[in-house]
Amino acid sequence: MPKVVDSELYRKELLHKCFDLLAEKGYANVTTRQISKELGISTGALYHYFPSKKILFEQLVEEMSQQDEVMLRAAAQGASTLPERIAALGQFLVEHESYFVKQAVIWIDFCQHTDLHEILNNPVFQQVDEQYQQMITSVLGLSNPKVARFIWTLINGVLIEQIGSDESFPFGEQIDLLVNMLTAYFEKHGV
Amino acid sequence: MPKVVDSELYRKELLHKCFDLLAEKGYANVTTRQISKELGISTGALYHYFPSKKILFEQLVEEMSQQDEVMLRAAAQGASTLPERIAALGQFLVEHESYFVKQAVIWIDFCQHTDLHEILNNPVFQQVDEQYQQMITSVLGLSNPKVARFIWTLINGVLIEQIGSDESFPFGEQIDLLVNMLTAYFEKHGV
Amino acid sequence: MPKVVDSELYRKELLHKCFDLLAEKGYANVTTRQISKELGISTGALYHYFPSKKILFEQLVEEMSQQDEVMLRAAAQGASTLPERIAALGQFLVEHESYFVKQAVIWIDFCQHTDLHEILNNPVFQQVDEQYQQMITSVLGLSNPKVARFIWTLINGVLIEQIGSDESFPFGEQIDLLVNMLTAYFEKHGV
Amino acid sequence: MPKVVDSELYRKELLHKCFDLLAEKGYANVTTRQISKELGISTGALYHYFPSKKILFEQLVEEMSQQDEVMLRAAAQGASTLPERIAALGQFLVEHESYFVKQAVIWIDFCQHTDLHEILNNPVFQQVDEQYQQMITSVLGLSNPKVARFIWTLINGVLIEQIGSDESFPFGEQIDLLVNMLTAYFEKHGV
């Protein structure tokens, strides 16, 4: 069934194409017409590939998390000691700053447009959340998954800070500070 | 429907009353009709007190930051050493968890519904940003304001994590972790 | 009952005060708040003197027509021959150009905001219409009232032309042309 | 609801369909819902064809003036002497009385809903004004364009008189009077 494969590929391509637009404007501030235009297709075609605006949004979130998995594991290759690994994680984030800031924005948007009950029971959300926790755990070689999740939380704080921020306190500097903080913490308390 | 005597006081009361609603749903997902209903007034009356939905939102942000200033300074009274101050800050956040989570959400919303250029030039934003930085600096007795701002950034990360979070990793525990991290950092690097 | 007389006088004063505003913006484009502000009273007070915006408008139209009667008769004093009378009428219009243009605008507004059936049965309208016809008839000393009415019609055409007009064809010149036309007509056909 | 083939043609058809409604009620007294209903389409569809109520109105004015040009030139064919031409113009107006009355009303409305500065700089207005002047000049074979413009002004006066008028002084009679007046004027003063 080559047709289905093509169609599936095209759908993912569409998701990638509208990532920037959704991150920049926010779910509620982008119209399906704008999305269609950005994608170079008609509104009708958009609805052919995605049953609703909301589902398009959810699929985008899902797609992003799968992409992150691949990217992050590749980035952590070759770092052996904990400080090296932390540094590698920091460098990885700085390299993809723009992408991760957008992703954080989309993620908050996702949470706010879905009511709490649904979020907590949403398999997409649970899976993605778990995924990031495992990524950090394994990349840094931690023993406590909660610490991994917490580190991801702090990273997101720094990412979100970038939304409305001028250049007076650049992302790189902030990540450096975070790296130092983590290093100091692990030196004192162990992994 | 008694006639309102102190119009200015009533306006602030209205702001406080719609705080929860705006935090929960987000600016773009709340209608002026919903806000009016929540406040127990007509849409016309809402527009009597606030020229537009946007300005209502901005005034809410401003009001919150002024309230925070008072609250935080009161909470930090009596802590003398750095670890005590950090602990006091942590305890303060935990005590008002729900309030600060909502506030963080509103704040992000504010950033996303105002375009970048406007945010950076918006006096409300600049003033509030500055205010938080100074609060942390003075409450913890830090010498480097960037570190203060960074701590506020991390706190926001933890707050935002709470939006769509179940109880498996409670806010108190996360703040404890953050307190430990900060303590370890300051022990190693000084204030 | 001196109180009533005062109140009545005040009401007329209010009507005169809002004439310009209504002429300039048009009935539908002026709010009762704007009228109140212009008059220097509250909206409540406005409704104390006029039961509704529509009735205020109607009373304004009525007041104007009564004022015109007095003005026009005074202006026609002393002209004895027909050409003199026509010239006097022309001069009178040119002297009060601004007032009559505004009046024409208000008048059309009045007709458009009242449905046809109501206009034709409206005593104010009928009376005012009759009044202008008689004014012209008696001022020019005509024998055919229809011709009088027709002249008033033509005058209104010229007045309305002024609404959106630049200065390239001034009101005075147009009235001169009209005067010549009427003179030529009466020379040929008699009064 | 068949798919519309020629979108441009359909737009013009819609303009013609709402001419009566706008003339009868006036711009400010017709809602977009009423217009949509009259046109047999949804409000959404209305906005698909016209970006705003105001632009719909302007396009209507423009469309009318283009239509008039064609109609009037056709009507004036075959009249050779000045009295014949004046009579032809008069007859033409009487034949289309209802249309021209509505048009005059719409025109005044247009002027009143657009502020003076904008009217005088509005290309639609300037062009249309010029067009009518040229039409009269060429149809009557006049040498002075101001006289042509003035005649159009008088005609409009008569047209507007019809708005709130009963049948006691019919349009035809008034146009006859105007024709006589013009004839007398030209006999005395030449073209």
Next chain:
DNA sequence: AATGAATGAGCGTTCATTCAT
């Protein structure tokens, strides 16, 4: 598979009018 015209509920906002004071 793809188009884009069409739908209509719902948005932020306005404003004639009322009424407690």
Next chain:
DNA sequence: TATGAATGAACGCTCATTCAT
């Protein structure tokens, strides 16, 4: 008398979604 806060229906307009082609 006079005030102006309050009301709520109605406005111009938007946009997620549908569907004839």
